[in-house]
Amino acid sequence: MPGKPGSASVGPTSGDAPEEQETPTVAVDATSSLPSSTYRLQLSKDLTFGEAAELVDYLDTLGVGALYASPLLESGSDSNHGYDVVDPTRVSAERGGEEGRRALVAALRSHGLGMLIDIVPNHVGVEVASANPWWWDVLVHGRASRYAHFFDIDWDAGPLLLPVLDADEQKALSELTLSADGTELCYYEHAYPVAEGTGGGTPRDVHERQHYRLVSWRRGAAELTYRRFFDVSTLAAVRVEEPEVFEATHREVLRWTGEDDVVIGLRVDHPDGLSEPGGYLHRLRAAIGPRSWLLVEKILGVGEALPASWPVDGTTGYDALREIGGVFVDPSGAGLLTQFAAEHTGVKESVCAVEHRARREVASTILAAEVRRTARECVTALEHCYALTVPAEQVVPAITELLCGFPVYRSYLPEGRDALDTAVAVARTHRPDLAETLAAVHAALLADPRGELATRLQQTSGMIMAKGVEDTAFYRWNRFVALNEVGGDPARFGVSPTELHATALAREAARPATMTSLSTHDTKRSEDVRARLAVLSEIPGEWVERMRRWSARYPLPERSLELLAWQSLIGAWPISAERMAAYLGKASKEAKLVTSHVEPVAEVDESIAAWPGQVLGDDGLVAEIGAFVDRIAAAGWSNSLGQKLLQLAGPGVPDIYQGTELFEYSLVDPDNRRPVDFAARRALLGRLDEGWLPGIDAEGAAKLLVTASAARLRRYRPELFAGYRPVPAQGVAAHHAVAFARGAGSGDRISRLVAVATRLPVGLAARGGWGDTVLPLPGAATDWHEIITDTPVEGSAPQLSRLLARYPVALLVRPA
Structure with a gap:
């Protein structure tokens, strides 16, 4: 492919390695564990360790530096995320067990890739009590359990409350049964232990003698006697501040970091839930050593920095998501969209x-x-x-x-x-x-x-x-849902190039080893959904006119939900009625305005569930929606390519969430955890490596081209990704370009890499294109080469109309 390793001074892939090279190029440099980039995989029974091992050659060819794995420890059956760890002392059998994990590590080692592992120190899963040996022991022995101090339980409040019964608690208690041998108390499929010497009598009599009490799920919100993960009562918090608990919960993971050179670091889930995050991180850093990569899953407010005392390399990159995506949002659209939201909902509220x-x-x-x-x-x-x-x-x-x-x-x-x-x-x-x-x-x-x-x-x-x-x-608050994202701030309508450059400079100076992300397993909509929705900020009048007509034809039970529904439909188009119904069901219950998880309203839920089928069953409306999406698709693709390049070429270590190397239009989990068609991606990458320059279309090969070009360059020319300086365009359309230079590290004051992307493409087209706008390259050099298309660059100040003629992005490199 143009820009692949082996062309334009990018360096060899494992497949194109010179004959004298006996071992693969290692993605982690000789002095640290920092990878060139990562690729996140959601491991589960549907994507096991063995199946992940079979993908390693694809990840290697794509150019990533490390596999970023979801939690590997034993978790709840059928878990598609792994955050409900039930036994932190062993690897997940459902995902392939220790043998499968070792095979995955071996595959990564053979291709020179590292592995970043997600860990969950805050809580363990207790939904199936018998699956968690520590929790089961606590239920048996109560405060006398050897694991009682492992959990954050308020024992002074009385028996441990388990909010698992139906709303009618007394009726549910009458439905308790005992197992045939009398050792378990059962509520339908749920089973709980009977402590020795507490049997005899009715199930309810036995229940009253236990160290726990089964209560209505409704009582959990106000009366729960153990700390949990947010409001999820099936995830019980553990006290990792206790040395014994830390050792027990981390022993297996630390064994991997000590034995496997491939395991280059850890990503810590939800540190804010811990009693003392800083103390925990110091203990963890001491255990893994100073050269391991250590990240925290931490949402930072705008302008907030991590505590200076934390011995970590950075976060998982939600701040970068807001900044990079925001530069493709047109701030001039804020007024009309704000006015329309207030008019549509009848509420003017910040x-x-x-x-x-x-x-x-x-x-x-x-x-x-x-x-x-x-x-x-x-x-x-x-x-x-x-x-x-x-x-x-x-x-x-x-x-x-x-x-x-x-x-x-x-x-x-x-x-x-x-x-x-x-x-x-x-x-x-x-x-x-x-x-x-x-x-x-x-x-x-x-x-x-x-x-x-x-x-x-x-x-x-x-x-x-x-x-x-x-x-x-x-x-x-659904004025413009592209901003309603994890780590985002809906009140800030877009990010200026000046702000983007300032935050990038700060990232490079303060935490160059932090991760940057555009999509994750927790984002409310994928990067490409947000990129398409960003186009609406450029054409607010057209959008408002359409949505006003469409919502009048097919209303929903709540007006702000209509704003969310129509934007989501456009952003994820084409989408099935089933996917849309599942999303709206979750969204309406999270909003808690006309229905909720705690107080569901049947008629409202039924109306919301029926809405996607009604809309998508209207052939005329479907044609109109399809035509509108076609109208904005090219601009959305331009935004997608632009934000991907800025992420991959910018400061920090970029992560590629599974499947997003092609255009991928997912909504909140579990929609964004659907299976990925890796066979299609392999086939397209093979064609790119044969020299194919794809058009920009729904197939998404253009995004794969940009992703692979930048990822491979980072891996094989890491010296190009030091330093950072803005590169301003000059001319009538200069504000439609965002560009920066890198590669001026280690005393070298001459930048050797430039990335440039198009922003606000609708406005650019409306003004007639780039005109005489040029991009003066640093150093006045004339030996630049554009990596994505594998073409030389003319002059030291190329016209953007020529530089961006084929793709709305460009990645320029000077020879070493």
Whole structure:
């Protein structure tokens, strides 16, 4: 393929290696574990270790430097994510067991690829009690269990509450049964242990003698006696701050990092849930060594940085997702889209107000148990430290308001005092009547920033933010859903090239080993859906006119859901009625406006489920929607290629989420975890390597070309990806280009790589194209070569109309 290793000074692939090369080129350099790029695979029973091993040669040919694997430990049966680990002491049998894992490692080693492993220190899965030996032992022995201290359980609150019964608790308790041998208490398919010496009598009699109580699922939100992952009661938090628990939960993973040179690092899931993230990360860094790659899955607010004391290389890159995607959004579309959203919903409200209200709702409902436990700690702290007796009825609303006022997911006291101060100020604004209580709580937190109150409050603030903002407000405030993304800020309508360059420079200077992402298993819509939706910001009038007509013909039970539904339909088109119905069902319940997971409304759910079939059953409307998508498709593809190149060529280590090397239009999980057609991708990559320059169309080969060209260049010419400097275009259409130079590291002041992408392509076409716009290249050199098309570049200031004639992006390199 043009730009493949072997052409234009890019270097050899494993398939094109010179005969004298006896071992494959290693994607990790000799001095660190940092890969050139990663490729995320969602491993499961449908994509086992063995099947992943068979993909390694494809990943090698694609040019990536490491496999980024979802959790490998034993998890719940049929798990498509692996975050519900039930036994952290062994590898997943369903995915292939230890033998399969070793075979995958061997395959990676044979191709010179590394492996980044996702780990889950915050919680374990307890949905099937018998699958988790630690949890089962706790249920048998209660507080006397040798694993009782492994879990964050409030034993002083009485028996461990398990919210697994139907809403009618008394009726459900009458339906309990005992196993034939009397050793298990059963509720339909659920089984729980009967402690020795507690049998005899009716199942209900036996139940009352246990160290646990089965209760209605409705009681979990307010009465749960163990810490969990957000509001998911089937994921019980573990206390990795305890050395024994850390050792038990990490022993197997650390064995891999010690034995396998292929395992180059770890990605830590949800560190904000831990009691002391910084302390945990220091312990983990000491265990894996200073040269291993260590990342945290951490959502940063705009302008927020990781705590300086954390010994990590960076995050999984949600901040880059917002910045790179945002530069393809036209800020001039904000006014009309904002006006239309207010008109359509009948509500003129800022996203900040919606977010605050949503946070307060989740704090008082689905996360009420966590808020109340924090309030109890607060009462204790105030009495102990200040001899203040504050009524609980005052403390709960004060803690609620404080948790809803944080500007970030979590403060890290004492480092995060600014965030705490802001939260207190916001809480006072909303509830001035609680000012005295809030002042006392503030003082208590600062007096003991590592105490139990501070720990509980900080753990809970991230939960409130995630459930209130990401999983509620982002489904309610639907002015322009391309911005409603993990790590995003819907209030900020787009990102200027100036801001993009500033954040890239900061990333290169502060954390060049951080990961950058565009799509993940947690994003609410794939990078290509967002790229297509970005086009709407350029043509807001056309979009508003169409949506107004379409929504009048096929309304939904809630007006803001209509905004989300029509944008999602356009963004993911073509999409089946089944996929769309599943998405809208989840979205409407997350919004919690007319139905919810906790309080489903049958008639509303039925109406929403029927909507996609009605819309897609209207042939005339389908034709109209198809024509509109065709109208914006080319601009969407341009945006997709542009943001992919900026990610792959920019600072940080870029991750390619499975399947997104082609255009891929998925919505939130589980839609984005569907099987990937790797055979098609292999075939297209083979054609590219034969010299095919594809057109830009729905097949997506053009995106594969851009991806492989940049990934291979990063792998075989890593010296080109040091440093960063903006490269401004000059001419009448200069603001439609975003470009930067790299390769000026190690004392070399001459940049040797330039990446350029087209932004706002509809506006560019409307003004007649690039005209006389040029891109002055750094150093006034004339020996540049364009890698993607494998063509020489004319002059030191090429015209963009020629440079971008075939593709809306270009990747220029000077010879070594």
